[in-house]
Amino acid sequence: MILDxxxxxxxxxxxxxxxxxxxxxxxxxxxxLTSQAMLYVLVVEIVSYRLGRLEAAVxxxxxxxxxxxxxxxxxxTFAVDQREHLIALVVMLFVAFMxxxxxxxxxxxxxxxxxxxxxxxxxxxxxxRLSAAAAMHEVRTIGQAALQAAFGTGAILTFADEGNSxxxxxxxxxxxxxxxxxxFGMAVIPAAAAQEQEGxxxxxxxxxxxxxxxxxxxxxxxxxxxxxxxxxxxxLNTFLASISHDLRTPLATILGASSxxxxxxxxxxxxxxxxxxxxxxxxxxxxxxxxxxTLQLARLSDPVVELHRDWESVEEIVGAVLARVRPQxxxxxxxxxxxxxxxxxxxxxxxxxxxLVNLLDNALKYAEGSIEIQALYGPGRIDLCVSDCGPGxxxxxxxxxxxxxxxxxxxxxxxxxxxxxxxxxxxMAHGGILVVEGREGGGCRFRLSLPxxxxxxxxxxx
Amino acid sequence: xxxxxxxxxxxxxxxxxxxxxxxxxxxxxxxAVSLSEAGAILRYDSPDLVLLDxxxxxxxxxxxxHELRQRSNLPVIVVSARDQxxxxxxxxxxxxxxxxxxxxxxxxxxxxxxxxxxHRGTALEPAVTLHExxxxxxxxxxxxxxxxxxxxxxxxxxFKLLARLVRSAGRVVTHRQLLADVWGEAFSGxxxxxxxxxxxxxxxxxxxxxxxxxxxxxxxxxYRLAAV
Numbered sequence: 117m118i119l120d121x122x123x124x125x126x127x128x129x130x131x132x133x134x135x136x137x138x139x140x141x142x143x144x145x146x147x148x149l150t151s152q153a154m155l156y157v158l159v160v161e162i163v164s165y166r167l168g169r170l171e172a173a174v175x176x177x178x179x180x181x182x183x184x185x186x187x188x189x190x191x192x193t194f195a196v197d198q199r200e201h202l203i204a205l206v207v208m209l210f211v212a213f214m215x216x217x218x219x220x221x222x223x224x225x226x227x228x229x230x231x232x233x234x235x236x237x238x239x240x241x242x243x244x245r246l247s248a249a250a251a252m253h254e255v256r257t258i259g260q261a262a263l264q265a266a267f268g269t270g271a272i273l274t275f276a277d278e279g280n281s282x283x284x285x286x287x288x289x290x291x292x293x294x295x296x297x298x299x300f301g302m303a304v305i306p307a308a309a310a311q312e313q314e315g316x317x318x319x320x321x322x323x324x325x326x327x328x329x330x331x332x333x334x335x336x337x338x339x340x341x342x343x344x345x346x347x348x349x350x351x352l353n354t355f356l357a358s359i360s361h362d363l364r365t366p367l368a369t370i371l372g373a374s375s376x377x378x379x380x381x382x383x384x385x386x387x388x389x390x391x392x393x394x395x396x397x398x399x400x401x402x403x404x405x406x407x408x409x410t411l412q413l414a415r416l417s418d419p420v421v422e423l424h425r426d427w428e429s430v431e432e433i434v435g436a437v438l439a440r441v442r443p444q445x446x447x448x449x450x451x452x453x454x455x456x457x458x459x460x461x462x463x464x465x466x467x468x469x470x471x472l473v474n475l476l477d478n479a480l481k482y483a484e485g486s487i488e489i490q491a492l493y494g495p496g497r498i499d500l501c502v503s504d505c506g507p508g509x510x511x512x513x514x515x516x517x518x519x520x521x522x523x524x525x526x527x528x529x530x531x532x533x534x535x536x537x538x539x540x541x542x543x544m545a546h547g548g549i550l551v552v553e554g555r556e557g558g559g560c561r562f563r564l565s566l567p568x569x570x571x572x573x574x575x576x577x578x
Numbered sequence: 579x580x581x582x583x584x585x586x587x588x589x590x591x592x593x594x595x596x597x598x599x600x601x602x603x604x605x606x607x608x609x610a611v612s613l614s615e616a617g618a619i620l621r622y623d624s625p626d627l628v629l630l631d632x633x634x635x636x637x638x639x640x641x642x643x644h645e646l647r648q649r650s651n652l653p654v655i656v657v658s659a660r661d662q663x664x665x666x667x668x669x670x671x672x673x674x675x676x677x678x679x680x681x682x683x684x685x686x687x688x689x690x691x692x693x694x695x696x697h698r699g700t701a702l703e704p705a706v707t708l709h710e711x712x713x714x715x716x717x718x719x720x721x722x723x724x725x726x727x728x729x730x731x732x733x734x735x736x737f738k739l740l741a742r743l744v745r746s747a748g749r750v751v752t753h754r755q756l757l758a759d760v761w762g763e764a765f766s767g768x769x770x771x772x773x774x775x776x777x778x779x780x781x782x783x784x785x786x787x788x789x790x791x792x793x794x795x796x797x798x799x800x801y802r803l804a805a806v
Contacts, residue, residue: 405683407658424663424798427770427778431788436795438788454788456781460773466663466798573770 125167129175132159132296137182144187152187154179157211165223166217170218180209228314238266239325246329255333259326266318267305273326275301282379291319295327298334330551362406366399405477407572409534412470413520416541423464423545427573430458430491431464432496437472444480453490458498459568463546471550472500474535475562481503483559498568503561514552539564581695582606582627586616587657588634596629599684612636617713620646628693629687630674632658632665640665641674647673653694657682667752667799674748693805694747711745711804714792716744723783729804730782735760739775740783740803745792748805752797776801 128403136159140152147393155401164172171551184194214425242262249255250296256275263271270288288307305321309315373392381389415421461468472489481486483506492499509517520537543550548566555561583605584620585595588712597607608625610616613636616628618641628646643654656677658666666677675694678687697706707718715724720743723730731741738760743751757766765771776795780787 154661257617269607400681411661426798427773429773431777431780432773433797435788437795439794452788456787458769469797571769 120283125171128565129163129171132163133182137186139186139474149187153183156183160212162217169220176209176212183502203260239321241537242325246325252333254327262322263303267309270306274302292321292324295331300327300330366403370396370397399533409538412538413534413541416545420557421545425462425464427460428465430454430462433469434489438474439467441476450476450487453480458491459572461566462569467542471539473500474539478535482506496568497565500564501561503555505559506559508554508560509552580604580606582608582625584608584619584628586610587631603688613642616642628652630652630654630656632656632662640669642676643669643672652752655690655694663798670752671754706745709747718744725783736775736779740779743801743803748801750800750802
């Protein structure tokens with residue numbers, strides 16, 4: 117602002133005094149000395165209100181001197197010959213000082229209020245942005261920007277893990293970024309800004325907010341790491357436990373039957389021989405499925421799993437799935453209800469097929485009666501439902517069936533213990549949801565909701 | 579004359595089992611444990627069909643298929659594990675005739691073998707122009723499709739797509755091959771065309787489009803017109 121320049125300020129003081137004097141001389145013949153004095157009071161008031169305390173004081177002295185010189189008899193001299201006028205002069209000087217002090221104080225308070233309001237707003241915004249930050253480097257960028265917004269470009273944020281200490285050029289007060297005994301780095305703010313108590317306080321608050329955010333992120337990471345480590349451990353344990361059962365049992369059957377055929381074939385009846393061969397084939401097929409699911413789960417647990425997505429038709433995938441499960445469905449219990457004209461889905465067809473095969477396999481294995489595979493088209497999504505009329509799954513177990521190796525021995529039949537975990541992983545990899553619900557009239561319904569992309573591929577015009 | 583099959587497989591157990599199973603069916607079986615050995619056999623011998631395992635120790639089977647296709651239309655069936663999808667499709671696009679996914683039963687192996695051998699020499703003999711199965715009769719020469727004796731009306735594109743499948747009846751035709759042959763090379767990435775047109779074809783030809791009898795889907799690979 118132009119009023120911040122010293123020559124301008126002093127020129128203004130002189131100008132106002134000159135104007136008051138000129139106007140006082142102009143109306144000299146019409147008014148008394150009291151009114152002329154009031155003109156100077158007005159000037160002192162204006163200066164003390166708009167400019168600094170020093171200017172106001174100088175202006176008051178100048179005003180009294182000018183009043184004395186130009187208007188108080190004897191005029192054109194600084195001599196004061198009447199006691200009355202002397203008192204008036206002293207009082208005016210006093211009033212000028214008082215006003216300037218009051219006005220300056222008021223202005224200082226208003227400025228301080230504005231500054232602290234701005235700082236409070238900055239803190240609020242910073243807290244909000246920090247709570248949304250998901251990574252350390254984001255916190256750093258936000259913090260650096262906030263610090264410079266508050267204290268100018270001289271303010272610098274340095275971090276302990278960056279290896280470099282405070283840059284040579286940095287001059288000022290160092291505020292540590294510490295939380296719970298952990299020091300992440302420090303904020304350096306210019307010494308001038310730190311002189312003021314509120315400024316220093318603001319710097320400390322900023323530093324504390326940043327330290328808190330960094331601490332929170334560090335804690336989050338640690339918790340996440342601990343949790344995934346615990347999960348990995350649990351998975352390994354259940355995997356080992358399951359190997360002892362799910363793998364050993366079929367292997368024992370295969371080995372037993374084949375070695376028996378090897379050594380005792382002459383003494384075994386043809387029926388028995390073919391039954392043993394049958395169980396070898398069955399157990400081997402079971403091991404194939406288990407291996408497939410284990411491999412798929414390992415692949416899908418990779419955080420950057422690569423899906424081979426393409427535009428796929430629901431009708432087509434269901435058709436291929438039915439062709440795969442029909443050999444196990446001798447009674448043709450599965451019925452499909454797929455409406456015509458469904459939009460295409462952008463999915464990995466092999467994975468989606470495996471998901472549906474697993475669900476239908478389970479239904480065939482665990483439930484009696486009819487099974488239905490149905491597609492429902494809702495706003496923005498397609499639901500694929502596999503419903504059965506089996507014993508159903510108790511509400512308490514409905515989430516745990518999706519956990520790897522958590523097999524509910526509902527019918528004493530051996531399950532893969534992995535099938536539903538793979539299904540859930542496939543659903544999630546596609547941004548879909550897989551849940552199990554109760555079905556009216558008994559049984560359960562597995563519902564897979566897949567998002568439908570709004571942008572369908574263009575049809576060929578010709 | 580007995581038919582000769584070359585089995586290229588590095589695992590001894592599987593090789594032995596395939597050899598004995600095929601010998602029982604009356605085939606004369608040659609075996610190779612690597613691509614280089616297979617190459618050597620193919621140079622001096624002329625089998626009627628090749629069963630090619632993926633993931634051989636000395637390289638990618640695609641080179642062998644390329645080399646073979648330059649001088650003969652000897653049927654090649656690719657044998658792959660489930661996690662070798664991309665490699666399998668590449669070999670099919672390079673000219674392999676069909677594929678089998680490990681583990682497979684001997685029944686599946688023989689069925690694939692028979693289809694591949696039936697098509698043997700289609701480039702020399704008159705191409706297949708007539709396809710009949712159950713309720714469906716397709717006569718390419720007469721541009722006629724009958725379902726239960728009733729003519730089915732197809733658009734030119736639908737007919738072109740169906741005709742392409744008829745010429746390879748029983749064998750898988752990859753998405754890329756179908757798109758290139760029916761729409762043109764420039765459209766080989768537009769799989770959504772196939773989804774739409776196959777849907778329309780099924781609606782016209784199949785009794786239950788959701789569980790097709792004729793127009794079968796090889797998920798993630800391509801389509802196949804059922805031959806048996």
